[in-house]
Amino acid sequence: MSRIAQAFDSGQRSVFASASAKAAIVLVALPLAACGGGGFSLEQAEVDRTILTSSTSANASPVDQDRASDQTTIGNAVSSADIEQLSGQAIPWANADTGSRGSITELAEFKDKGQTCRRFTASRESFDGVALFKGEVCLAGAGAWRMQDFKSL
Structure with a gap:
């Protein structure tokens, strides 16, 4: 048996498994912690007044033209x-x-x-x-x- 296979065959398998489980927990918890850490609050949210849209004139409605x-x-x-x-x-x-x-x-x-x-x-x-x-x-x-x-x- 090769040394790599022996390493996985021995008790080191649980070390790799627990390390990947810890990494998964950190990957899930990190974004949640960033959101909950005071970065965004609905009370502090404001309307973005820099966005402008255009509109059509009320005089030229398609129904009137038809x-x-x-x-x-x-x-x-x-x-x-x-x-x-x-x-x-x-x-x-x-x-x-x-x-x-x-x-x-x-x-x-x-x-x-x-x-x-x-x-x-x-x-x-x-x-x-x-x-x-x-x-x-x-x-x-x-x-x-x-x-x-x-x-x-």
Whole structure:
């Protein structure tokens, strides 16, 4: 038997075992002692004021932008509709940019001080829920339609 094997075979095995057990205890106890030695206290903790974050403006919320885009899509559908051919049927609309969709009902054309206008009711289904709107578009100059009124019911 070699000398190394003899050393482990004899009573020195318990010396190595107790030394490794002591080292394990020291490795576990040392970090605990450092934490408990007064290094960190919740009573002494303060807010770090050096960290700065940015924020988005409240004026440019995605929901408002989506609603404005949907309002334009609805206005385009109302202005391009052939009222005589529809004869009271609902007009479906969809906005690929926002994922919203709905239908336009109660579409009626009238003259206001010589200006052609159309009143309508529109539903809007989007990620933030279902809503109903009343609106009015009027023919401005050069064949362009302009949204005069668009409000949630």
